[in-house]
Amino acid sequence: MTRLAQIDGFDRKLLAIVQHDADTPTDILAERVGLSASAVLRRLKRLKADGVILANVATVDPLRVGKPTFFVVALEIERERPELLGRLRQWLNADAHVQEVFYVTGSADFILIVAAPDVESYDALMSRLIADNPNVRRFTTNVALGVGKRSLAIPIDL
Incomplete structure (x- = not known):
C-alpha cells in the first residue's frame, strides 16, 4: 500500500x-512560497523522490497536432479475477491512445478516456481490445463533441 507523503x-x-506550470523559474517559486531558491529545489527533488511528483509533462493543444477525437468508454468485464484484471490493465496501459483508466463502481467496471485520430482508428483499437481480452463483456462509447476543460491537476488544500 502506498504511504502518504509528509508534506507541509x-x-x-x-x-x-x-501542477499548472512546471516551468516556473525557481526564483519565482521561492518568492511565491516564501523560501530560498535552494530550499525550493531541495523540496522539489524530495517530492519527486517520494513519488509525490510523478512526472513533469507538457500539455499539448490537440488542435495543433491533428485534432484527435476523444472517446469516453465504459467497459464491463465478465470476471474480476486478479490475473484477468492485471492482463487488462497491462493492455490498457500499453496503448498510447488510452489516456486514462479508472476502475469504478456502478454498471461499468472501467471508464477509459481515449484519444484517437478518427473513428476508424478508435474502432480498430476497440476491436483489438476485444480480441486480446476475452474477459471484456461489452463496452459503450460516448464521443466528446467538444472539450471544455482538460487537466490532471489535483486540488491542493493550502
Whole structure:
C-alpha cells in the first residue's frame, strides 16, 4: 500500500504552482512560497523522490497536432479475477491512445478516456481490445463533441 507523503504548507504551495506550470523559474517559486531558491529545489527533488511528483509533462493543444477525437468508454468485464484484471490493465496501459483508466463502481467496471485520430482508428483499437481480452463483456462509447476543460491537476488544500 502506498504511504502518504509528509508534506507541509510550503510543499502544498509548491505543488499547487508546479501542477499548472512546471516551468516556473525557481526564483519565482521561492518568492511565491516564501523560501530560498535552494530550499525550493531541495523540496522539489524530495517530492519527486517520494513519488509525490510523478512526472513533469507538457500539455499539448490537440488542435495543433491533428485534432484527435476523444472517446469516453465504459467497459464491463465478465470476471474480476486478479490475473484477468492485471492482463487488462497491462493492455490498457500499453496503448498510447488510452489516456486514462479508472476502475469504478456502478454498471461499468472501467471508464477509459481515449484519444484517437478518427473513428476508424478508435474502432480498430476497440476491436483489438476485444480480441486480446476475452474477459471484456461489452463496452459503450460516448464521443466528446467538444472539450471544455482538460487537466490532471489535483486540488491542493493550502
